[in-house]
Amino acid sequence: MYKNKNTKIISTKEALSKVQFICSRQEKCCSDIRKKLQNWNIEKQEQDEIIDSLVDDKFIDEKRYTGFYVRDKFRFNKWGRIKIAYHLKQKRVPEQIINEALNQIKETDYQESLQELLKNKLKSLKEDDPYQLKSKLFRFAQSRGFESQVSLQFIDKLLSSLK
Structure with missing residues:
Protein backbone atom coordinates (compact mmCIF):
# COMPACT_ATOMS: atom_id res chain seq x y z
CA MET A 1 0.00 0.00 0.00
CA TYR A 2 2.73 2.49 1.01
CA LYS A 3 6.10 2.53 -0.70
CA ASN A 4 9.21 2.60 1.40
CA LYS A 5 11.15 5.72 0.36
CA ASN A 6 14.47 4.10 1.29
CA THR A 7 14.01 1.16 -1.08
CA LYS A 8 15.99 1.64 -4.24
CA ILE A 9 15.55 -0.50 -7.32
CA ILE A 10 18.77 -0.81 -9.27
CA SER A 11 20.30 -3.29 -11.65
CA THR A 12 22.84 -5.90 -10.61
CA LYS A 13 25.57 -4.15 -12.57
CA GLU A 14 24.82 -0.83 -10.87
CA ALA A 15 24.74 -2.54 -7.49
CA LEU A 16 28.14 -4.12 -8.08
CA SER A 17 29.58 -0.77 -9.10
CA LYS A 18 28.11 0.98 -6.06
CA VAL A 19 29.29 -1.58 -3.54
CA GLN A 20 32.76 -1.60 -5.10
CA PHE A 21 32.86 2.15 -4.56
CA ILE A 22 31.62 1.76 -0.97
CA CYS A 23 34.18 -0.95 -0.22
CA SER A 24 37.01 1.07 -1.75
CA ARG A 25 36.27 3.94 0.63
CA GLN A 26 35.67 2.00 3.85
CA GLU A 27 36.21 -1.52 5.20
CA LYS A 28 33.00 -3.55 5.09
CA CYS A 29 32.12 -7.13 5.90
CA CYS A 30 29.93 -9.46 3.86
CA SER A 31 26.87 -8.96 6.06
CA ASP A 32 27.06 -5.16 5.72
CA ILE A 33 27.09 -5.45 1.94
CA ARG A 34 24.35 -8.11 1.95
CA LYS A 35 22.08 -5.75 3.94
CA LYS A 36 22.70 -2.99 1.45
CA LEU A 37 21.95 -5.31 -1.48
CA GLN A 38 18.76 -6.49 0.21
CA ASN A 39 17.67 -2.87 0.62
CA TRP A 40 18.15 -2.45 -3.12
CA ASN A 41 15.94 -5.52 -3.76
CA ILE A 42 18.71 -7.55 -5.37
CA GLU A 43 17.85 -11.26 -5.69
CA LYS A 44 19.59 -13.69 -3.30
CA GLN A 45 21.52 -15.46 -6.07
CA GLU A 46 22.73 -12.14 -7.47
CA GLN A 47 23.70 -10.99 -3.96
CA ASP A 48 25.88 -14.09 -3.64
CA GLU A 49 27.50 -13.44 -7.02
CA ILE A 50 28.20 -9.80 -6.16
CA ILE A 51 29.70 -10.71 -2.78
CA ASP A 52 31.82 -13.47 -4.34
CA SER A 53 33.07 -10.97 -6.90
CA LEU A 54 33.95 -8.46 -4.17
CA VAL A 55 35.82 -11.11 -2.19
CA ASP A 56 37.69 -12.33 -5.30
CA ASP A 57 38.70 -8.77 -6.18
CA LYS A 58 39.79 -8.10 -2.57
CA PHE A 59 37.20 -5.38 -2.00
CA ILE A 60 35.99 -7.42 0.97
CA ASP A 61 38.34 -9.30 3.27
CA ASN A 103 44.48 -12.16 20.16
CA GLN A 104 46.21 -9.19 18.52
CA ILE A 105 45.26 -6.99 21.50
CA LYS A 106 48.27 -6.83 23.81
CA GLU A 107 47.41 -7.98 27.32
CA THR A 108 49.22 -5.04 28.91
CA ASP A 109 47.26 -2.55 26.76
CA TYR A 110 44.04 -4.36 27.61
CA GLN A 111 44.69 -4.22 31.34
CA GLU A 112 45.81 -0.59 31.21
CA SER A 113 42.66 0.34 29.33
CA LEU A 114 40.42 -1.34 31.89
CA GLN A 115 42.36 0.19 34.77
CA GLU A 116 42.05 3.67 33.25
CA LEU A 117 38.31 3.23 32.64
CA LEU A 118 37.72 2.08 36.21
CA LYS A 119 39.74 4.95 37.70
CA ASN A 120 37.77 7.49 35.67
CA LYS A 121 34.46 5.88 36.57
CA LEU A 122 35.40 5.83 40.25
CA LYS A 123 35.97 9.60 40.16
CA SER A 124 32.41 10.13 38.90
CA LEU A 125 30.75 7.90 41.51
CA LYS A 126 29.34 9.40 44.69
CA GLU A 127 29.00 6.24 46.75
CA ASP A 128 30.11 5.62 50.34
CA ASP A 129 29.09 1.98 50.69
CA PRO A 130 32.02 -0.17 49.45
CA TYR A 131 29.69 -2.96 48.34
CA GLN A 132 27.61 -0.56 46.22
CA LEU A 133 30.76 1.03 44.83
CA LYS A 134 32.18 -2.34 43.83
CA SER A 135 28.92 -3.43 42.19
CA LYS A 136 28.63 -0.20 40.21
CA LEU A 137 32.22 -0.51 38.97
CA PHE A 138 31.64 -4.16 38.11
CA ARG A 139 28.47 -3.41 36.13
CA PHE A 140 30.30 -0.63 34.31
CA ALA A 141 33.16 -2.97 33.34
CA GLN A 142 30.64 -5.58 32.19
CA SER A 143 28.80 -3.03 30.07
CA ARG A 144 32.08 -2.25 28.33
CA GLY A 145 32.60 -5.94 27.58
CA PHE A 146 35.45 -6.82 29.91
CA GLU A 147 35.72 -10.29 31.41
CA SER A 148 34.41 -10.80 34.96
CA GLN A 149 37.64 -12.15 36.42
CA VAL A 150 39.80 -9.38 35.01
CA SER A 151 37.27 -6.75 36.07
CA LEU A 152 37.02 -8.01 39.65
CA GLN A 153 40.79 -8.25 39.94
CA PHE A 154 41.27 -4.59 39.01
CA ILE A 155 38.28 -3.38 41.01
CA ASP A 156 39.65 -5.07 44.13
CA LYS A 157 43.09 -3.52 43.53
CA LEU A 158 41.58 -0.10 42.97
CA LEU A 159 39.36 -0.21 46.03
CA SER A 160 42.12 -1.57 48.29
CA SER A 161 44.38 1.31 47.25
CA LEU A 162 41.73 3.76 48.53
CA LYS A 163 41.76 2.35 52.07
Whole structure:
Protein backbone atom coordinates (compact mmCIF):
# COMPACT_ATOMS: atom_id res chain seq x y z
CA MET A 1 0.00 0.00 0.00
CA TYR A 2 2.73 2.49 1.01
CA LYS A 3 6.10 2.53 -0.70
CA ASN A 4 9.21 2.60 1.40
CA LYS A 5 11.15 5.72 0.36
CA ASN A 6 14.47 4.10 1.29
CA THR A 7 14.01 1.16 -1.08
CA LYS A 8 15.99 1.64 -4.24
CA ILE A 9 15.55 -0.50 -7.32
CA ILE A 10 18.77 -0.81 -9.27
CA SER A 11 20.30 -3.29 -11.65
CA THR A 12 22.84 -5.90 -10.61
CA LYS A 13 25.57 -4.15 -12.57
CA GLU A 14 24.82 -0.83 -10.87
CA ALA A 15 24.74 -2.54 -7.49
CA LEU A 16 28.14 -4.12 -8.08
CA SER A 17 29.58 -0.77 -9.10
CA LYS A 18 28.11 0.98 -6.06
CA VAL A 19 29.29 -1.58 -3.54
CA GLN A 20 32.76 -1.60 -5.10
CA PHE A 21 32.86 2.15 -4.56
CA ILE A 22 31.62 1.76 -0.97
CA CYS A 23 34.18 -0.95 -0.22
CA SER A 24 37.01 1.07 -1.75
CA ARG A 25 36.27 3.94 0.63
CA GLN A 26 35.67 2.00 3.85
CA GLU A 27 36.21 -1.52 5.20
CA LYS A 28 33.00 -3.55 5.09
CA CYS A 29 32.12 -7.13 5.90
CA CYS A 30 29.93 -9.46 3.86
CA SER A 31 26.87 -8.96 6.06
CA ASP A 32 27.06 -5.16 5.72
CA ILE A 33 27.09 -5.45 1.94
CA ARG A 34 24.35 -8.11 1.95
CA LYS A 35 22.08 -5.75 3.94
CA LYS A 36 22.70 -2.99 1.45
CA LEU A 37 21.95 -5.31 -1.48
CA GLN A 38 18.76 -6.49 0.21
CA ASN A 39 17.67 -2.87 0.62
CA TRP A 40 18.15 -2.45 -3.12
CA ASN A 41 15.94 -5.52 -3.76
CA ILE A 42 18.71 -7.55 -5.37
CA GLU A 43 17.85 -11.26 -5.69
CA LYS A 44 19.59 -13.69 -3.30
CA GLN A 45 21.52 -15.46 -6.07
CA GLU A 46 22.73 -12.14 -7.47
CA GLN A 47 23.70 -10.99 -3.96
CA ASP A 48 25.88 -14.09 -3.64
CA GLU A 49 27.50 -13.44 -7.02
CA ILE A 50 28.20 -9.80 -6.16
CA ILE A 51 29.70 -10.71 -2.78
CA ASP A 52 31.82 -13.47 -4.34
CA SER A 53 33.07 -10.97 -6.90
CA LEU A 54 33.95 -8.46 -4.17
CA VAL A 55 35.82 -11.11 -2.19
CA ASP A 56 37.69 -12.33 -5.30
CA ASP A 57 38.70 -8.77 -6.18
CA LYS A 58 39.79 -8.10 -2.57
CA PHE A 59 37.20 -5.38 -2.00
CA ILE A 60 35.99 -7.42 0.97
CA ASP A 61 38.34 -9.30 3.27
CA GLU A 62 36.80 -10.55 6.51
CA LYS A 63 40.19 -10.88 8.24
CA ARG A 64 41.22 -7.36 7.30
CA TYR A 65 37.82 -5.97 8.32
CA THR A 66 37.88 -7.81 11.65
CA GLY A 67 41.39 -6.59 12.43
CA PHE A 68 40.43 -2.97 11.83
CA TYR A 69 37.17 -3.38 13.75
CA VAL A 70 38.87 -4.87 16.81
CA ARG A 71 41.61 -2.22 16.89
CA ASP A 72 39.15 0.65 16.46
CA LYS A 73 36.61 -0.52 19.02
CA PHE A 74 39.33 -1.29 21.56
CA ARG A 75 41.35 1.88 21.04
CA PHE A 76 38.64 4.49 20.48
CA ASN A 77 35.49 3.06 22.12
CA LYS A 78 37.38 1.34 24.97
CA TRP A 79 35.42 -1.88 24.51
CA GLY A 80 36.48 -5.20 26.03
CA ARG A 81 36.88 -8.49 24.17
CA ILE A 82 33.39 -9.77 25.01
CA LYS A 83 31.58 -6.77 23.54
CA ILE A 84 33.78 -6.68 20.44
CA ALA A 85 33.25 -10.40 19.81
CA TYR A 86 29.50 -10.06 20.32
CA HIS A 87 29.21 -7.29 17.74
CA LEU A 88 31.33 -9.20 15.24
CA LYS A 89 29.18 -12.31 15.73
CA GLN A 90 26.14 -10.13 14.98
CA LYS A 91 27.83 -9.35 11.66
CA ARG A 92 28.29 -13.10 11.07
CA VAL A 93 32.07 -12.99 11.04
CA PRO A 94 33.49 -16.51 11.56
CA GLU A 95 34.55 -17.21 15.15
CA GLN A 96 38.07 -18.27 14.16
CA ILE A 97 38.69 -14.89 12.49
CA ILE A 98 37.27 -13.08 15.53
CA ASN A 99 39.56 -14.99 17.90
CA GLU A 100 42.63 -14.30 15.75
CA ALA A 101 41.87 -10.58 15.72
CA LEU A 102 41.16 -10.44 19.47
CA ASN A 103 44.48 -12.16 20.16
CA GLN A 104 46.21 -9.19 18.52
CA ILE A 105 45.26 -6.99 21.50
CA LYS A 106 48.27 -6.83 23.81
CA GLU A 107 47.41 -7.98 27.32
CA THR A 108 49.22 -5.04 28.91
CA ASP A 109 47.26 -2.55 26.76
CA TYR A 110 44.04 -4.36 27.61
CA GLN A 111 44.69 -4.22 31.34
CA GLU A 112 45.81 -0.59 31.21
CA SER A 113 42.66 0.34 29.33
CA LEU A 114 40.42 -1.34 31.89
CA GLN A 115 42.36 0.19 34.77
CA GLU A 116 42.05 3.67 33.25
CA LEU A 117 38.31 3.23 32.64
CA LEU A 118 37.72 2.08 36.21
CA LYS A 119 39.74 4.95 37.70
CA ASN A 120 37.77 7.49 35.67
CA LYS A 121 34.46 5.88 36.57
CA LEU A 122 35.40 5.83 40.25
CA LYS A 123 35.97 9.60 40.16
CA SER A 124 32.41 10.13 38.90
CA LEU A 125 30.75 7.90 41.51
CA LYS A 126 29.34 9.40 44.69
CA GLU A 127 29.00 6.24 46.75
CA ASP A 128 30.11 5.62 50.34
CA ASP A 129 29.09 1.98 50.69
CA PRO A 130 32.02 -0.17 49.45
CA TYR A 131 29.69 -2.96 48.34
CA GLN A 132 27.61 -0.56 46.22
CA LEU A 133 30.76 1.03 44.83
CA LYS A 134 32.18 -2.34 43.83
CA SER A 135 28.92 -3.43 42.19
CA LYS A 136 28.63 -0.20 40.21
CA LEU A 137 32.22 -0.51 38.97
CA PHE A 138 31.64 -4.16 38.11
CA ARG A 139 28.47 -3.41 36.13
CA PHE A 140 30.30 -0.63 34.31
CA ALA A 141 33.16 -2.97 33.34
CA GLN A 142 30.64 -5.58 32.19
CA SER A 143 28.80 -3.03 30.07
CA ARG A 144 32.08 -2.25 28.33
CA GLY A 145 32.60 -5.94 27.58
CA PHE A 146 35.45 -6.82 29.91
CA GLU A 147 35.72 -10.29 31.41
CA SER A 148 34.41 -10.80 34.96
CA GLN A 149 37.64 -12.15 36.42
CA VAL A 150 39.80 -9.38 35.01
CA SER A 151 37.27 -6.75 36.07
CA LEU A 152 37.02 -8.01 39.65
CA GLN A 153 40.79 -8.25 39.94
CA PHE A 154 41.27 -4.59 39.01
CA ILE A 155 38.28 -3.38 41.01
CA ASP A 156 39.65 -5.07 44.13
CA LYS A 157 43.09 -3.52 43.53
CA LEU A 158 41.58 -0.10 42.97
CA LEU A 159 39.36 -0.21 46.03
CA SER A 160 42.12 -1.57 48.29
CA SER A 161 44.38 1.31 47.25
CA LEU A 162 41.73 3.76 48.53
CA LYS A 163 41.76 2.35 52.07
